[in-house]
Amino acid sequence: MEIAGVYLAAGKSSRMGRNKLTLPIGTKFLGSMALETAIHASFTKIYCIVTESDDLNWMTPSQLEHPKCVILRCPDAHKGQSESLRCGILQAKRDEMSAALILLADMPFVTVQMLEEMIACMKEQNDCSFVATSIKEMITPPVLVSNTLFDELLTIHGDIGARRLLEKRIQSGKLIPCKDERFVFDIDTPEDYDHFKVNSCQGSDSNV
Template identity: 30%
Template sequence: MKTGIIILAAGNSSRLGKPKQLLHYQGESLLEIVSKAAIQSSCNPIIIVLGAYAKEISAAHRLNGPTYVVNYNWEKGMSSSIAVGMSAALAHTKDLDQVIISVSDQPFISSEIIENLIKRQQESRKGIVSCSYAQTSGTPVLFRKKYFPQLLSLHGNQGAKQLLKQYPEDSSSLVFELGYIDIDTESDYNNLKLQR
């Protein structure tokens, strides 16, 4: 089973006013945390989609393993980054079976969570496997190949969440308790730094 992973890191962190991808937690940037989790997993290829702060992030963040691509239309929303990431993943591995979509500001992501998504898909045989936290479902989320055309044609800032709502009967999920912690504001970041 060939599983790729797309890490979305193209946003301009408008509410924070600086690239949240480069904020540090326990000695590593948020983008490094998710990238290393992907590298330690069985996923290949690993596609990191940059956008608003592509130059700054590229200068500060070069790990061996991931493929970096730039979404020059990042202002069109998360869906445009998913499409860019999907195109890059399929260009790298044409016979990809499934893909995991992840974001760059979940500091408690781990390779174990990524592997558990793959395991849950094998057990449930569902086409979509998401993470559940704080009464919602979200990233990281795995999509089987049959959803690739829809991922490539998403529009707006809704991202892939609309597919979760559209196909509940073909969805499974696993608990990622700290998945609700992400960084949108300075206050979010200050709260994160208080976490042990």
């Protein structure tokens, strides 16, 4: 089973007031952290969805040169997250991937173990259309979708995202409760960033 990572890194960062991807965390940039985790997971390819103007300075040299990483510039990223998602799913369809795992660049605490658990679940359950992380039974990224959903995902627009579609398909999907809500903590505001830095300084190694 060939599985692609779809790394959504083309957001507007409007609530942060500056580009989230380039926020420094020690010697790293925020945007590079979940990508490094994805590189260590068993993806065939990782589609990094970025804006047309992104200079990619948030990525490490090794990430830029990594054979798994494919940079996809989304000309319509400003229209909403679903445009970036469609960009990645379309490439996964073209590459005849069996499934695609959707990751957000502003969720730096996602772990390799989480991703591998989702991949293993889909491999074990052939009739499963998706595997999603959940908090109190609510779907949250990361989400792994079978190629049977690719065409439907390509019909969404704006800021709708995949959640609404997956909720309609809940009977054919699998939810994996998140063991620690910190793992799916996303950085949207300056306050989130301050909280993130405090947790990082306490020695978190959850992204490896």
